[in-house]
Every structure is written in C-alpha cells, then in structure tokens.
Amino acid sequence: MKTYCLSVDIGASSGRVIAGGLENGKLELVEVHRFGNQIIEKNNHFCWDIESLFQEIIKGIKKCSAFDEKPVSIGIDTWGVDFVLLDGNDQLLTDAIAYRDPRTDGIMEEVTEIFMKERLYLETGIQFQKFNSIYQLAALKKQNPEVLEKAKTFLMIPDYLNFLLTGVKANEYTNATTTQLINAFTRNWDKEIIDRLGLNFEMFQEVMMPKTVLGNLKEELAEECGFDMNVVLPATHDTGSAVLSVPQSEDTIYISSGTWSLIGVENYFPICVTKALDYNFTNEGGMDYQFRFLKNIMGLWMIQEVKRNYGNRYSFADLVEMSKGVNGGTAIVNVDDERFLKPENMIEEIQKYCMETNQQVPVEPGEIANCVFENLAASYKNAIAEIEDIFEKEFHTINVIGGGSQNELLNQLIADTTNKEVFAGPVEATAIGNLIAQLIALGEISDIAEARSIVKQSFEVKKFTRSTVNLQD
Ligand SMILES: Nc1ncnc2c1ncn2[C@@H]1O[C@H](COP(=O)(O)OP(=O)(O)O)[C@@H](O)[C@H]1O
Numbered sequence: 001m002k003t004y005c006l007s008v009d010i011g012a013s014s015g016r017v018i019a020g021g022l023e024n025g026k027l028e029l030v031e032v033h034r035f036g037n038q039i040i041e042k043n044n045h046f047c048w049d050i051e052s053l054f055q056e057i058i059k060g061i062k063k064c065s066a067f068d069e070k071p072v073s074i075g076i077d078t079w080g081v082d083f084v085l086l087d088g089n090d091q092l093l094t095d096a097i098a099y100r101d102p103r104t105d106g107i108m109e110e111v112t113e114i115f116m117k118e119r120l121y122l123e124t125g126i127q128f129q130k131f132n133s134i135y136q137l138a139a140l141k142k143q144n145p146e147v148l149e150k151a152k153t154f155l156m157i158p159d160y161l162n163f164l165l166t167g168v169k170a171n172e173y174t175n176a177t178t179t180q181l182i183n184a185f186t187r188n189w190d191k192e193i194i195d196r197l198g199l200n201f202e203m204f205q206e207v208m209m210p211k212t213v214l215g216n217l218k219e220e221l222a223e224e225c226g227f228d229m230n231v232v233l234p235a236t237h238d239t240g241s242a243v244l245s246v247p248q249s250e251d252t253i254y255i256s257s258g259t260w261s262l263i264g265v266e267n268y269f270p271i272c273v274t275k276a277l278d279y280n281f282t283n284e285g286g287m288d289y290q291f292r293f294l295k296n297i298m299g300l301w302m303i304q305e306v307k308r309n310y311g312n313r314y315s316f317a318d319l320v321e322m323s324k325g326v327n328g329g330t331a332i333v334n335v336d337d338e339r340f341l342k343p344e345n346m347i348e349e350i351q352k353y354c355m356e357t358n359q360q361v362p363v364e365p366g367e368i369a370n371c372v373f374e375n376l377a378a379s380y381k382n383a384i385a386e387i388e389d390i391f392e393k394e395f396h397t398i399n400v401i402g403g404g405s406q407n408e409l410l411n412q413l414i415a416d417t418t419n420k421e422v423f424a425g426p427v428e429a430t431a432i433g434n435l436i437a438q439l440i441a442l443g444e445i446s447d448i449a450e451a452r453s454i455v456k457q458s459f460e461v462k463k464f465t466r467s468t469v470n471l472q473d
Pocket residue numbers: 010011012013014015257258259260300301303304316317320402403404405406407408
C-alpha cells in the first residue's frame with residue numbers, strides 16, 4: 001500500500017491499531033498493534049486506564065516508523081458516553097470514569113424530574129441509558145460539585161486522546177450525540193438542556209463532523225515517533241464507524257456485535273415518536289448527517305465476564321464449542337436486565353436469575369455459554385420485531401459485524417430464531433469504517449456508497465439461513 005492511514009479502534013474489551021489503504025481497488029488491512037482494554041478500580045470508581053491506552057496508541061504509531069512508507073493520517077474511535085474534564089490549565093480534573101460505574105444509580109430519575117423524558121427525547125432522540133454522559137455529569141454535580149466548578153473543558157474519550165496527540169480541543173459529533181446533550185435537529189449542543197441542568201455551557205467544545213482534519217501531531221510527538229501525519233476525525237463513536245462498513249440495503253438490519261450488541265438501521269432523520277421512546281431506541285449521529293436508529297443489547301459482555309469468571313481458562317472459541325453440545329432446556333433470561341450491567345460474578349448472577357424464576361439452573365460452562373447465546377439471540381429477535389413495528393415494514397437481512405461475527409453458533413441462532421438471512425462480517429468493521437472516513441477525507445474514496453462496494457469486494461462475509469434441522473421442528 002502506497003498511501004495508507006492508521007485506524008485506532010478501542011472497544012470496551014480490546015484496542016487495535018490497523019494500517020489500511022487501497023490496493024488494486026480493494027481495502028488492504030495490516031494489524032500493526034493490538035492491546036487489551038478493561039475497567040480498573042481507581043479512587044473508588046470503575047475507570048478506564050486512559051494513560052496506558054494513550055501509550056498503546058503511541059506504541060502503534062512508533063511501529064510504523066520501521067515501514068518504508070509512513071501513514072498519511074490517523075483516526076481514533078472508542079466507546080461512547082464517557083469523558084474527562086480539564087481545568088483552566090488543561091490538566092485532568094477527573095479520572096476517565098467508566099459507564100459501568102454505579103455513580104449514576106438513580107440519577108436518570110432525578111434528571112427526568114427536571115427535564116421531562118418526552119421532552120428530552122423529542123429534542124435529542126437519544127435512548128435512556130443510566131450511563132449517558134448527561135447523567136454522569138448530573139452525578140458529578142451532585143457528588144463532586146467542586147470539580148464541575150473548576151471544569152473549563154469537556155472532552156469525550158476519543159476527543160481527549162486527540163487532544164493528547166494534537167493539543168486541539170474539539171467534540172466530534174457522532175460521539176457527542178451519545179451524551180444526550182446534542183439537539184438532534186440543530187446537531188449542536190442543546191443550551192436549554194445544559195443550562196436547565198446547571199452545567200457550564202462554555203466547557204463544551206466546538207462540535208466537529210467526521211472527515212475533519214483536526215490537526216497534526218504535536219511537535220514533540222512527531223519527533224518521538226519519527227514522522228508527522230494528519231489527525232483526522234472518523235466517526236469517533238465506534239459504532240458510528242462500524243455501521244459505515246455494513247453493505248447498504250434498504251431492508252438490512254445491522255448488529256454491531258462486540259462488548260455491546262448495537263442493533264438497528266441507518267436512517268436519514270431522527271425518529272422521536274412515542275413508540276420509539278417506549279421501546280427505548282436511540283438516534284445516534286452518523287457520518288454525513290445520517291442517524292443510527294438502534295438499541296443497546298447487553299451483548300457479548302456477558303460471555304466476556306463468564307470467560308473471566310472461569311479464570312480465562314477457556315477461549316471464546318472453546319465456550320462456543322462447549323455450548324454446541326447442550327441440547328434444549330435453556331432457561332429464558334432477560335439479558336438486558338440491569339443486574340447484568342456489572343455483577344460481581346456473571347455466572348452466579350445468571351444462576352441466581354434462573355433460581356428466582358424457577359427455571360433449570362445452568363451449571364456446566366457449555367450450559368452457561370449456551371444460555372447467554374440463546375438469550376442474546378432472543379433479545380435480538382425482540383428488537384427486530386420492535387424495529388419492524390416502528391418502520392411498519394419487514395426487514396429481510398441482518399448484518400452481524402464486529403468481533404461477535406466470528407461466533408458462528410450465535411450467527412446460526414440468529415438465523416434460526418428470526419428466519420432471516422444473516423450475513424456475518426467484517427470482523428474489524430469499526431476499524432474499517434474509521435479508515436473509510438479518512439480515505440474519503442483524503443479523496444481516495446469518493447463517498448460512503450463507493451466505500452461500501454469496496455468493503456464488499458475486500459472482506460469475507462459468511463451467510464447463515466435457518467437450519468433445515470430447525471425447519472423440521
Ligand atoms: N474466535 C471467536 N469465536 C467466537 N467469538 C469470538 C471470537 N473472537 C472474538 N469473539 C467475540 O468477539 C467479542 C469482541 O468483539 P470486539 O468487536 O473486538 O469487541 P469490542 O470492540 O467491544 O472490544 C468477544 O467478546 C467475543 O465474544
């Protein structure tokens with residue numbers, strides 16, 4: 001690859017630095033660096049180790065100094081909602097507290113007494129998740145008002161990593177929409193909501209759109225890494241990048257399958273009708289002014305925790321294999337129950353749920369894994385029925401993208417329970433979408449439509465249909 005860009009995709013379970021560029025009309029990827037990411041306990045909160053994440057990005061950049069060709073740009077995307085605050089000297093006032101931290105317990109209810117739920121949804125179109133930035137800020141105002149009083153800059157996680165790289169402060173649009181403080185129609189900070197909550201409007205930065213060239217590496221960083229490059233804004237909300245690599249089709253539903261399962265469709269306007277509110281769908285911002293009409297489902301977080309509870313002695317592939325041996329009798333578990341957001345022990349929490357609901361309790365690793373996968377598929381099916389109810393139409397295909405698209409058992413379960421065609425892949429959809437924004441900004445690709453046809457030609461996508469075995473049921 002002559003011209004290539006660096007895509008930094010940091011999800012809630014792992015991060016990767018991927019070099020990507022066009023070669024003979026196809027998108028070529030080279031994984032330059034991969035690292036873990038997990039929640040740590042710090043100062044009595046669940047946090048992200050933001051400093052070590054930044055060092056991993058630098059490690060990835062430095063690995064490129066050994067290549068003949070250097071990358072022309074870099075783009076960073078991460079999970080949504082979380083942020084840091086800086087004081088007047090641009091110093092960190094807060095740790096990067098994670099969205100699974102219990103500090104927001106009960107806060108959403110307090111905020112919706114100040115700002116009616118219906119009104120908040122009509123203005124922002126954003127789902128009611130207790131960990132949205134709006135509730136994290138309201139919790140801070142209640143629990144540490146002195147911190148908010150000193151705050152001069154609000155930066156979300158990718159914004160802060162960009163600030164460390166370039167010294168430039170900005171809030172990228174797609175991720176800013178996950179705060180529930182962006183007006184879905186003006187696509188800018190909603191001053192009325194911010195003022196009503198007693199937050200400092202001035203600390204919010206200029207909202208910038210994907211494909212914006214934010215700046216270059218700070219001089220000292222360019223020197224340390226051995227080269228300079230543009231820092232470009234992809235859709236810095238990882239799901240915003242992921243959906244860019246889904247083949248466009250009118251009746252396609254995507255499932256961005258990683259730590260979370262984000263299930264939805266691409267749309268050109270926000271849907272803030274009561275039914276969407278009642279179903280708790282969201283209208284997160286997308287690139288080129290699109291909207292991501294989707295719903296959060298607890299996702300593979302559950303199997304990540306199960307894996308951790310078993311001391312990581314089984315791989316994800318092992319857990320899938322072991323779950324294949326389980327026949328029927330799986331308990332019905334509401335995977336989206338808040339109890340699964342951050343339990344002490346996921347295995348025990350699932351077993352407690354089954355006991356409380358007088359169901360057969362899964363014991364063996366295969367039974368636990370099967371219970372997670374079967375009930376995730378059931379939750380996807382329910383969300384799809386809600387989407388079809390809102391759009392008053394049937395969707396015929398489902399695209400599973402992200403790390404979870406490697407779970408062939410789950411892909412088959414989705415096909416079996418929905419009786420729709422399931423296309424699985426690309427695995428690194430988020431990193432690919434991040435590259436798409438950079439390559440469009442660079443003029444290497446003309447638009448999203450061309451990008452999607454390049455993705456189709458470049459990456460393996462497996463098809464799953466309802467298994468004949470099940471059809472005999
Ligand atoms: N070989 C595999 N077989 C089945 N599932 C896998 C495999 N590798 C990864 N996964 C699934 O992919 C998930 C991670 O997806 P990824 O998109 O990287 O997550 P995130 O971006 O949230 O960190 C894991 O939790 C696991 O369930």
